[in-house]
Amino acid sequence: MLADPPDLPVRHGLADVVAAIRARGVVVVQAPPGTGKTTLVPPAVAAAVRGRVVVTQPRRIAARAAARRLAQLLGEPLGQTVGFSVRGASQTSAATRVEVVTTGVLLRRLQRDPELPGVAAVILDEVHERHLVDDLALALLVDVRAHLREDLVVVAMSATVEAERTAALLGGAEPAPVVAVPGALFPVETVWCPAPARTARTDDRGVTPAFLDHVASTVRRALAERTGDVLVFVPGAGEVDGVARRLGGLDADVRPLHGRLPAGEQDRALTPGTRRRVVVSTAVAESSLTVPGVRLVVDAGLSREPRTDHARGLAGLVTVSVSRASAEQRAGRAGREGPGAAYRCWSAHDHARLVAHPQPEILTADLTAFALELACWGSPQGAGLALLDPPPTAAMAVAHGTLVGLGVVDADGHPTERGRAVSAIPVDPRLGRALLDGAALVGARRAAEVVALLADDARAPGGDLVAVLRALRRGGPQASAWRTQVGRLQASAPGSAPTEGLTDDLAVGLLVALAHPDRLARLRPGGSTYLMTSGTGASLAPGSALVGQPWLAVADADRGAARRDATIRSAAPIDQDLALEAAPALLREDDEVSWSNGTVVARRVRRLGAIELTSVPLRTPSPELVVDALREGLSRDGLALLRWSEAATSLRHRMAFLHRAWGAPWPDVSDAALLTHLEEWLGPDLARVKGARDLGRVDVLQALRRLLPWPEASRLDALAPERLTVPSGSQVRVDYTGDQPVLPVRLQEVFGWRATPRLADGRVPVLLHLLSPAGRPAAVTADLESFWRTGYPQVRAELRGRYPKHAWPDDPLTAAPVRGVRR
Template structure:
């Protein structure tokens, strides 16, 4: 298809011509807005015509075309916008801040004037702001606060091909708002690589006509592809290091390396530290992943100083929505670390998986943004054919607690009421609703409670929002914020020869200033990431401030004074000043399904309330704990590995879950004794907290057990006496000779 053309689906009417669209915009702003010619410019006339004629449009444009920063500005002068705001959703905080900053520079303005942003922990908007770049969870909260989105003329879903959970939620809710309350609301879905036809169909109008699909060819210089598979038994970080040194010696320009996670980045950085080749070539190394501070992320994407080169070790965060200037060489591990949710176990695990073909192509394209480039793929050429076309949408793989809460907050009690590109799996959604009910966020009819609205107002997972609010209620806001920070971000510990110890209390000690050297006996071989500890202290402070500015908990909202009275400034606390009993209770309230009881035996093996099995390392400080509250699990069934947890006592479990504990008489068959046994059993889910023999079993239950046992193995399993057995034999003999017997 020619670039800049509109492809309506069969039966769709052609877009209305809008001759004044481009000139109207450029006449109101500085010449800086049009100084930079971007590939997307050729598609803008068709896009503006389509938006003038129909409320929903799909735009396909490859990375680097300029859609993220050029399209929102081109809409400002459109008559249909009528001076309303433009809200653009970005999947990542760094991308949102970067896009807003770039657009503000194009207008010769500061961020917060015409263009602003809202991301977790930072908002820069004003009454003059017309374009708001937001991270995706914010749209759901805007819709909950004002379902009509008054004052907003268009919502843009950028980088929709990433198919993040919040993008799917936001689009489903926005379509509902458009259908019920705001037929004039425009929706624009922008994507680099996606099945545009299916999105166009989803955005069909009331008459069933699919939304116009506009495509831009973009601009990319040729990129040579070379294959460098790891050698036999070579780790991916070693293969990446070897290829980086080859690229530095043989090619010019900055180097962007895609690795699956922060651990691989750290190991590559350690291998390259002090390397003579890097120093000789004046190469500065940066890490780029989602848990770094914003300042560290900004430094990674900033241009290299004149006469110097930059090496960026990145995760998939750098695939599409960020522009890293000067990159001429891409080294792709071909791996990505993605969350995978197990509905059976109720846990999310990070799995290292092969990237899709679309992701691999996007990564390679990063080398051809400014000049011809080179891409090294750390696999052999035959591996290309084995790549999946696209990454599965997060909605099909993720924990759906955030989705369930967003829907309940918007008044949606049945997800099938909404239009989805991929509907949320029924089983995972049911489990998410059950968790919300356990947290007190929804009632049995899936209607949101006041507590649920308070959880939805906090931009974090419902479990952690629940933990924060409960911490405030009990006067433990400092502790709650620190626990949330530790759970929300990657671990501050990493094992040199295996996984680190699981005890979250040790991490709390580190966060409060304890010396790793003084704690070495408990840390075993674990290493402490001191930079991560510093970042987590700041995150804990941000979480406290977030709660201070939220609506508060049920009942009268907390005052700023009452909340700040619980706050200790970052770095001012000393080790061992937290209440470990309170920490365990808070964690158990946030993870009620992951309370675990130690099994009998010498090995530290545990049974979770949900019925899932898990284990600790033998040397872990928690290995003798009778009960645990578990925040993280790793590994795979049949038995997971406990990654982060806090010890509990039996009394804590009983007190915390008093209203969820069941007491019942259990009547069952004892194979060894060949008899019916009756027990009085106190349980929390699959956990048996107490049991003792019952002297008066229920007669009806006894009959049912006998009947089941006979049906299962026959009457021979019953405890026949010698006399009764002899009688059976005589009767059998008589029956054999005379059927009347």
Template sequence: MLRTDELGRLPVGEALPELREALGAVGAAVLHAPPGTGKTTLVPLALAGLLGDGAPARRVLVAEPRRMAARAAARRMAWLLGERPGARVGFTVRGERRAGPRTRVEVVTTGVLLQRLQRDPELPGTDAVLLDECHERHLDADTALAFLLDVRETLRPDLRLVAASATQDSAAWARLLSAPVVRAEGDGHPVDVRYAPPPSAVRPAHGTLVDPALLRHVAATVRRALAGVPEGDVLCFLPGAGEIARVAGLLAGLPGTEVLQLHGRASAALQEEVLRGGDGEARRVILSTAVAESSLTVPGVRTVVDSGLAREPRMDHARGLGSLTTVRVSVAGAAQRTGRAGREAPGWAFRCWAEGEDAGRPREPSPEIAVADLAGFALQAACWGAPDGRGLALLDAPPKGALAAANGTLRAVGALDGAGKVTARGARMARLGLPPRLARALLDGAEAVGAERAAEAVALLSEEPPRAYGDDAAEALRTARRAGRRDPYGARWSAEVRRLRGLLDEPGRAPRPPHPSDGRSGPPSGALSDEEAVGTVVAFAYPERVARARGGAPPGTDRTADRTADRAAEHRSAYHMASGTGAELSHETRLRHARWLAVAVADRPVGSATARIRLAAAVDERTALRAAAALRSVRSEVRWDTERGAVTAREVDQLGAVELASRPLRDPGPALVREALLDALRAHGPGLLRWPDGAVALRRRLAFLHHALGEPWPDVSDAALLADAEGWLTGERLPDGGELLHSLLPWATGDAARLDELAPERIEVPSGSRVRVDYARPEQPVLAVKLQEMFGARETPRLADGRVPVLVHLLSPAGRPAAVTADLASFWRDGYRGVRAELRGRYPRHPWPEDPAAAEPTRHTKARSRR
């Protein structure tokens, strides 16, 4: 029975005529409708012709970003028709399908939609697709929309397409779809927004760490809301399941309330209970992640408490580590959360931050394509025939660096060939509907450890187990087996194991043996231990995270060394991953004795260069080498050894960045030696050469001539020597500085023969002494000479064909500077009198004539000169 009263109260109904007109004219539309207006429920029923208004019957696919939202939307639409899901309205999510031949509206996740598009791009039997919650910018949704636009352009111009958004970003979608925007103005109930900042400063979130002081404040705000708002349930937004659990603990024992925890890992029964509404006997406090921001109406909610935090994926491409990070909720996200309080009646929203902080919040959430691991996207795009996403209508282009890292991953797991084309193996991996790493682990793991064990381990990797399960993946798997359906994670794990086994089943295959999740509590049969099986599968999934304990003995060492390494491993918790990243285990882990690990989950704390291992499995070296075979290489390493001051050469067998073994390389070849020398020069500069005193002096003279005369005298600065290193480094050894400079002299022009004339090492002064010229400052060479030895000199000595006067440092009899001049004639005339008056009393035995320009130069005292 059609619930016309309920349908009539949905504001989006007024926009249906305009929406139908747009679809009839161009076949596509962007629907902007605020939360609670019925865009998720009424519009699909209208497009399918299920409202009894004479509209033609059509089959409609509705794509939702989350499984919870897909189930809820299908149940709501079926209820509006007076039915249960599976009749005219059904849904399909990972591992669950309720739809049949009569189904006219099918709600699917965007991941399921992508799989259908890859299997048959024409989507036979489908007349229209509605992509809901586009504003959330999930990667699968962006990809599915790009594929659908491609299908409309090339295969199915009759396919109708609606992109539905609840935020004001519709113009960008309209440009992408070349379609009009249809707006539905909601008559939502007013919400009284109140800012409730913490009473004292809290530390900003880092990674997944949230200041406990903020969580205590959120719990206190929930209590305040319960006391201040007389009726209705409270919906509290927190960034993750861990924070939800902590706040739930702080709220335990509240009289007359029921505290519920809603997140992606919650059981289906709990999700249904939350969406069904309360029984009126107790007020509900629903602690939720962003899953309740949109798509879902949570009955009975009158108050929202917003922590102001959200979780977004981040990918550290340099280290191959993906993680979630805590960020401030965007302005659009905060508005979505606030709107939850006004779905059914006037409400209240408490924001746990100061109003002034709104200006610093991002306007929209980060598009997932800009921050996430793109391996799945790259495989989907390659299978679609659009490598790297070229030619796809995407709102944001994928970052080049992230895409290059994703393609590297796909080549490593055999999904792409060297030319970037999809292999047959890659096509099969894409059809599994798993992330590429897990698809590889399932396929290769099934061959290596059997389908049962592979399915178990991949199910463990599909959703990280609770922290209480520990960091040993094999032990976590055994815990999940024992838990079975008794806890939410165990139930989801068991269901995923069954689904994955089904993906591996082939026609004609022998019936599979009983499995623990089917009621048995013991491990599946097989010769491999859980440790061996889980370790193998984890290594297949994350080959670049295979890690060896630091200081472990390489292959080929004797057993005595092995035993020494084993004893040292008892105190080790530091590992080196094949990716090159260091990683550490917690001190209390049972894994710290392992020489090799396959790391399933790791993150890098803010400010740390070392990753923290959260889930791993012990493996032996043979398994590590097999799983990461694509990363193994044997290379010749020729490099400069700074300690020895020489080039060393060896052949290195390595697994990514982990060195397995090495041996001396006797004849590396001149090209490799020369390249090693060039690398050393680039790293250390020309100071790496030997510079005897004569070479240092010659370099200074050449620097002076280059400054004074320019070409053909060479530039011998560090930068110039390095820039021309490939020209002057001709042999398999480093020349000393003198050899190098000698080779750079302008011999070809004949100017080299004038070196001593233009920049002499010494200058003869009037006394007959030959005094060394100091060229340390190329712009002004210095001649330091005793004052008496320059008597009779009327002009300053000049260099470089007379272009540059030396700077004469006139010294006292004791060798200390008495005067400095570049113009001797001027000094004798104007400056000498003052120097004479100051020094002749101090040095009476030395001559101090009144006219030094006409006096006889001397190196001696007056007494010696009379003799």
């Protein structure tokens, strides 16, 4: 085949690839989709090395298709020179030289034996998709080459221009060689097909039926306007089925294509027939699959990406707009065999606003399984590994906490014996825990059935997982793959007798609770919504058969963007006893003291996570809890709950002034500070407080005096006197409520006062409010000497006619001060 290779663009770069692996043992092949790298690079590498070549694909469907294509070119059946291994299926033999596997299968082999005996080379395909497992596999292979197998050939194949980053990691001290192969696509015309006005693409339930109608009508338009088969891109399996149903009656074969389909139906979608085909696919056909005969692409412009809400403890796939890079790859599918067209279900204006590239999964996905892989590899937190992007610290902390809660890693992040057992099961660690622990409670077979159901993210109308289980047992399109998965999982489950008398409903609920104890939910009193143990509210879709169940074990709930509660997508009923059995680590008993309606309420509460189970009054709460409750009440209702006498208010203002003027040791007496240090000044009084009435009896003046610094407090009256004696002999109260102390005094009483009085050892001048005989402000000054020279003549001119009985001397500095009336 290499002597006379198919006419694919990558054939011109094969010699460079072989030269690079012979010289360095590593190489990055950069080639767009459709150039034939998956078809020709593996046999070229196999011809250059001794031993088996393992080729990874991100999805099972792509692994099987790539192996079948290569075997056909060799004229051999699968399992001879070329074979494949995916979860639940394998066709290989001792003669196999090229084995196509999913990246997950490679990770399992690396964890079992990092030296990969018998393997001469590993080819990582589609590394540009930046799936979490692909990033991890690349990092582990770099580690293996550095410490165990210098002879192991590693080839990374990418479809994007970011190949240099991969080359830098793969090459170690010196970047790996990059072999770039240009594409050879035919012209592809873009046809903009935005949805009708006011047609929403998505809502709370996902992609709207109206938008799926638009996608289907665009497919019919493309079939009518042009020739060739049609490849339709929608975000998920549900939308694939929805669009396929809407295309009933077409004079064409409508073929769904997604990862949940049986292998036979996947093969039918990838095989040309006697009539035109419409292949309705998820992103599996974006870059890692070749669909022959396609000249038209209809793109809904949506994709599913992992997102994790760490605050709510929810993770899952969300529907988002496709990136520009993904849209270009999808469109390119129409130009592989001849000129084609891409019908995009959005406008050119919307296209300009799309993000350039999808985010790497390591930045957005749930990292629990990733963190367990790192722990089993011996690199907790990924220390020392060549990862393209470091995992987010917060996400790794949440993942570590989850793993510790499952008992699969210790506090330092090292795997326990149980953790290694869970890691060997090819499902999420939560599901692995549910399988191992649940087998003893419901039996190995039934535990495997439920875990297989959860691993495939099964959905049902109303979210009733028990209904899905019963449907699969009866048979149907998904039953065969599910049974295969059940058999594999059952082999990993410990054999034991199940608990007697547990119905299917409760068995499913128990397994879900073992996997997701943080999503146990109880119906809120008097309502139709639920509270989960994580503290997140949740609600069922209208019409669900589960509405009204007292307890639910929630398998999947979306993040509820812009909504108060999450929406439960799949769940099963459970009772309280089983909930407690599944989540003993979440059960706790606490003494709680709170401020409610002006009263200190003390009680002993038993909770499962955030769900309150029981509550009894507490007669002797701890003083610390009482202080916290009073702080809560005073923070919410204000310090006005205390009875502030005039003397207490005055003392507080004087202390605040000295704190502003001096700082330490004079204390901060703002509301925030007084609440923070509540026990320091109210401490002796708090033990007697049971409610607002008791707070009103507290002697606040005496309490504030506890904050006065000694011995400095002995100078309080000198630094911040309550009253100042003015030249007339009157003692006038100083107002400390503002930023600067104010002395309001009638102008005639300060005749002869040359300089402005100063407080706080001369640091702060008093602001004089000089009043008219009627007590109204006539002037405001902090510079009395300047006022007598420049301000007083104007005030005298304005007021002496109005107040002729009062003294208005020409020279106020030599005039005698007057209390009352004097001409």
